[in-house]
Amino acid sequence: MNFPNDFVNKIIEGDSIKIMKNIPDCSVDLVITSPPYNLKNSTGNGLKDGRGGKWSNAALINGYSDHSDNMPNDKYIKWQIACLKEMFRVLKDTGAIFYNHKWRVQNGLIQDRHEIVSKFPVRQIIIWKRKGGINFNPGYFLPTYEVIYLITKPNFKLAPRANAYGDVWEIAQERNNSHPAPFPVKLIERIISSTTAKLILDPFMGSGTTAIGAKKLNRDFIGIDISNDYCVNARKRIEDFSKYGIENLNLFQDSNVSLCGK
Numbered sequence: 689m690n691f692p693n694d695f696v697n698k699i700i701e702g703d704s705i706k707i708m709k710n711i712p713d714c715s716v717d718l719v720i721t722s723p724p725y726n727l728k729n730s731t732g733n734g735l736k737d738g739r740g741g742k743w744s745n746a747a748l749i750n751g752y753s754d755h756s757d758n759m760p761n762d763k764y765i766k767w768q769i770a771c772l773k774e775m776f777r778v779l780k781d782t783g784a785i786f787y788n789h790k791w792r793v794q795n796g797l798i799q800d801r802h803e804i805v806s807k808f809p810v811r812q813i814i815i816w817k818r819k820g821g822i823n824f825n826p827g828y829f830l831p832t833y834e835v836i837y838l839i840t841k842p843n844f845k846l847a848p849r850a851n852a853y854g855d856v857w858e859i860a861q862e863r864n865n866s867h868p869a870p871f872p873v874k875l876i877e878r879i880i881s882s883t884t885a886k887l888i889l890d891p892f893m894g895s896g897t898t899a900i901g902a903k904k905l906n907r908d909f910i911g912i913d914i915s916n917d918y919c920v921n922a923r924k925r926i927e928d929f930s931k932y933g934i935e936n937l938n939l940f941q942d943s944n945v946s947l948c949g950k
């Protein structure tokens with residue numbers, strides 16, 4: 689694969705680490721990504737075994753089409769560190785990674801993602817406050833937020849005036865998308881418009897939301913996902929966005945590809 693021709697404004701099907709190895713050092717302005725959270729590796733009867741337990745309607749109950757989301761925790765941590773190393777390597781000195789993750793309670797204790805991100809220069813944690821939620825566990829309050837780690841190279845700066853957004857972002861989750869764990873487009877727009885990045889990488893592109901946000905704001909993107917189904921649908925979604933705009937985006941509703949989740 690040749691950079692940039694085989695990468696820029698393309699959705700590439702494959703393993704994110706293997707594909708990123710073909711991207712030269714210091715060639716990307718920004719990474720925005722949400723990796724699989726490994727939710728099916730759970731100490732509770734939540735998403736653990738596919739029967740559903742208390743979460744029988746949860747979108748991620750079937751995992752992803754080509755990823756089980758159920759690694760032993762130590763293996764998962766090593767994998768995510770290896771992914772972040774590649775993201776960091778391809779980033780310019782003025783670049784940053786917006787790495788979205790979720791904290792949860794395991795065995796009665798918080799599992800934050802410190803073991804993954806502590807190897808990297810985290811400059812800030814942004815709270816993405818979602819709407820609503822559900823919690824049957826009487827031992828802790830209903831979790832309503834996810835985190836976005838802002839991991840930066842030394843010379844990263846926000847776009848003028850973007851620092852006024854603050855570090856708690858209240859943005860409703862995406863409801864009209866058959867991918868089991870999509871970003872809301874508004875979240876991506878907030879991130880991209882907070883930077884002057886020209887080329888944006890998402891190595892876990894899923895339904896293509898980062899690409900839609902990039903196109904909407906006239907930036908370039910590189911998208912990677914392991915699932916053929918998700919890649920096909922992301923490409924279609926980007927095409928629909930180019931034809932019809934954001935309001936009439938076909939969010940998989942006409943697709944005959946069988947997607948996991950909901």
Ligand SMILES: C[S@@+](CC[C@H](N)C(=O)[O-])C[C@H]1O[C@@H](n2cnc3c(N)ncnc32)[C@H](O)[C@@H]1O
Nearest residue numbers: 703704724755869870871892894895897913914
């Ligand atoms: C949380 S989802 C990302 C959703 C995306 N942010 C969106 O807006 O639709 C994680 C994605 O990682 C993909 N994935 C899992 N393992 C992968 C791997 N080894 N390489 C590339 N993609 C992978 C899954 O197929 C899934 O689409």
